[in-house]
Amino acid sequence: MRARIIPIGILTVALGLGLAACGEDDESGDAGGGTEVAVTGTDKECTPSVTEIPAGKTTFVFTNKAGDVSEIYVYSGSKVVKEVENVISGATKKLTITAEAGKTYTLTCKPGQKGAGISTDVTVKE
Numbered sequence: 001m002r003a004r005i006i007p008i009g010i011l012t013v014a015l016g017l018g019l020a021a022c023g024e025d026d027e028s029g030d031a032g033g034g035t036e037v038a039v040t041g042t043d044k045e046c047t048p049s050v051t052e053i054p055a056g057k058t059t060f061v062f063t064n065k066a067g068d069v070s071e072i073y074v075y076s077g078s079k080v081v082k083e084v085e086n087v088i089s090g091a092t093k094k095l096t097i098t099a100e101a102g103k104t105y106t107l108t109c110k111p112g113q114k115g116a117g118i119s120t121d122v123t124v125k126e
Contacts, residue, residue, distance in 0.1 A: 044118065069113060
């Protein structure tokens with residue numbers, strides 16, 4: 001049996017594509033306009049910079065200022081629309097949704113990644 005040699009460039013590209021598919025956050029997925037909303041998570045608050053947004057592409061820029069690793073969820077009713085987990089203290093991660101006119105989304109920050117978390121509603125303009 002003969003060993004096959006895979007060129008390093010092909011291996012690097014394949015590995016990069018595989019790792020890119022693993023993450024929940026959209027660090028590079030915010031090109032092309034839309035609305036950005038800063039969200040600050042602490043041990044006691046989950047605070048978006050605004051609570052009313054236009055319909056369309058919305059990128060939530062979550063900064064974890066809690067004392068422990070945290071996560072952020074975007075809910076529509078009881079359904080998780082998008083989430084980012086394992087955000088270390090002091091780090092910032094992005095997640096992007098397509099906000100539908102007239103809907104209310106709930107942002108939930110979970111410091112320590114446990115419990116029900118801390119929630120704030122964001123309303124989409126008609």
